[in-house]
Amino acid sequence: MERRTLLKATAFAPLASTSRLQPTGQGTGESQESAVQAQGLPSRQAILDQVRLVQTYWIGTHRNPGDNKWARATYFSGHQAAYRATGENLRYAQKWSQQNAYALNGGTTTRNADNQCAGQAYYDLFDIDHDASHLTAINESIRLMVFGSNQSNSDWWWCDALHMAMPVFARVRTHTGDPAYGDKLWTLFSYTKNLLWDAGDHLWYRDANYVYPTGGQCLSPNGKKVFWSRGNGWVLAGLAKTHALLPVSDPRRADYAALFQQHAAGLLPVQRSDGFWNVNLADPLHRPGPETSGTAFFTFGLAYGIRAGLLDPTIYLPAATNAWNGMTAVAVRSDGLLGYVQGTGANPDSSQPVTSTSTADFGVGAFLLAGTELAKLTS
Template sequence: MNRRRLLTGATALATGSALPAAAPAAARTTSLPSRTDVIAVLRRVADHWIAAHQDPGDNGWANATFFSGLLALHRLTGSPRYLTYARNWAEKHAYGLKGGVTTRHADNHNAGQAYLDLYEIEPEEGKLAAIEASLHRMVYTGRPEKNDDWWWDDALHMAMPPFARIGALRGDPRYWDKLYALYHHTKRTEGGPGLHDKATGLWYRDKRFLPGGILSPTGKPVLWSRGNGWVTAGHTKTLKALPPGQPHTAEYRQTLVHLVSAVSRVQRQDGFWNVNLADPDHLPGPETSGTSFFLHGTAYAIRAGLVPRSTYLPVVARAWQGLVTTAVHPDGFLGHVQNVGDRPESSQPVTYDTTADFGVGAFLLAGTELARLDP
């Protein structure tokens, strides 16, 4: 994406290899920004995206992630502008799903998260017709014994929350049972051992990256930042929807805690996370989408009392400072977003001028969760 380089108060990067030097960790703040300051940045980023996209776009997984973040910001601020923009998007697509109601693909279910948000704000049953019909087929009528649909870790973000939320809304635990069956396959069975590495708490993107498969150029494992970010967000959103006593809630909590603990140990000095969590020399540089999802999940874990506040507040504070000082342009454009892909090499180089709808959505989710933390 070509954008102007001379921006007041910002340092533009000429190429993807010209990266800002990370400050020593001790020089980076560990105090939380004020809620007012966080909201001001979130509004600037959201307003820039909306102004640049008069057509709100399709209802695919990437754009649906943006609207999940935008509606989180609406809940935080009450801004009617954000609600109107999201409502217009959903109505443009008649609250439908890519692939129709027969789809089993997790990516196609992601739009259902925003539709559920809009339903909660303005309840009308038609808003849920497509997402509920599609999940109902998987639970009850369309090969309910089939549980291998989620073969990549991104799927946990796209589809775990809709199953959790429809089950809660309808008071039907069968949706939660199906959610766990799909999740269990991804975690423990897919590719043989499952995509979850119990030793580290991190997740492989899909079976191609399991031990013995694809490695980094220096022979280290490939544990993709955004893939783990999707997993973090999937657990976070699911835990928000499930009642505390639901049988699998404890496992989801434990898995999220293990994951945010693991990523806290490999956070960069500048607050970001590398695109390959297992190899800091594999395409090093700041990357916004994975960092935003880790900030989102860690801030939630603090607020929910799942991790020690004193230990993890510096993690989210450094992440936020890194994002707002390095990735957010003065006009609200959000840079350093790795675009669509499935591994660190995808959509490279990642620069100050690369962005994407799902990256903006992840940033809005992160900031709204951070703003809810007490100073």
């Protein structure tokens, strides 16, 4: 079932600053630091062994690599990151792209960020064989958004879009050398930020339905704000990928970095002592329990921030380490199934309950991204 429900255009004003959230986990601060100190960052080999285990299970249980929609495309973003780290399983990605003819769901005229997500993996494959035909569909789709007759800037009305499409815009901007793509990227991103960023809590609302205090679904059953974990994970991962892909000369790269840093700071107080983040970052009693997809995206983002010099490793490496150790201890089954992945949805109540056997392609992709990025910190 598709999870997107198109919102009507909503008037909005810049969000006022609100008080920061209190810790929402099973314990933070000193208790979290103690837990991390007892479980250090594993070796590069140990991290990549977990990556291989989870990836091998997924491939073995999904001989058909699947369609080119956002969920499977997110898997292949992680798959290609794992390939770059291990040199393994390239053929599986090639089979996926070939059976989908390097095309986009919805065709080249699509403006839907979900449909453009496949372009991330297509570019990853282009980096290997330099076959420009891989880029025909995605480049045309992005070109139409930048230079076509429809100059709307409100396409990204849900926060997930920042992961699905921002890295593709950054790729096309770098590939073409045309700063117009970077300008359009910033304009589209600014619309989403003005609509969904909570500057007080340093977290993101999923869409206008959840913006406090005006959204119709802005409160949890316990009267707390609703900051969906995976929604925030989409954003942190999207900002990390975009920062990595934009040329240093891009005038907005520093702006993305600054917001990335603010977002990362908002995540630390709400991490659980077992390393996971709750499905509602603002309410630990709203569908409590471990959840892997948001946690994996946060781990990827924090690890990238450390490696890129955006985050202080003395502060953020313990959080990333604790998250990775928590996932591998709790969510990775001995045969490689990755559990506790919340299924498709838009909020903490979606696809519940989340169990030890709940898994999904995008969650596996997030885990592969997290592991391969974390492994770089051990090199």
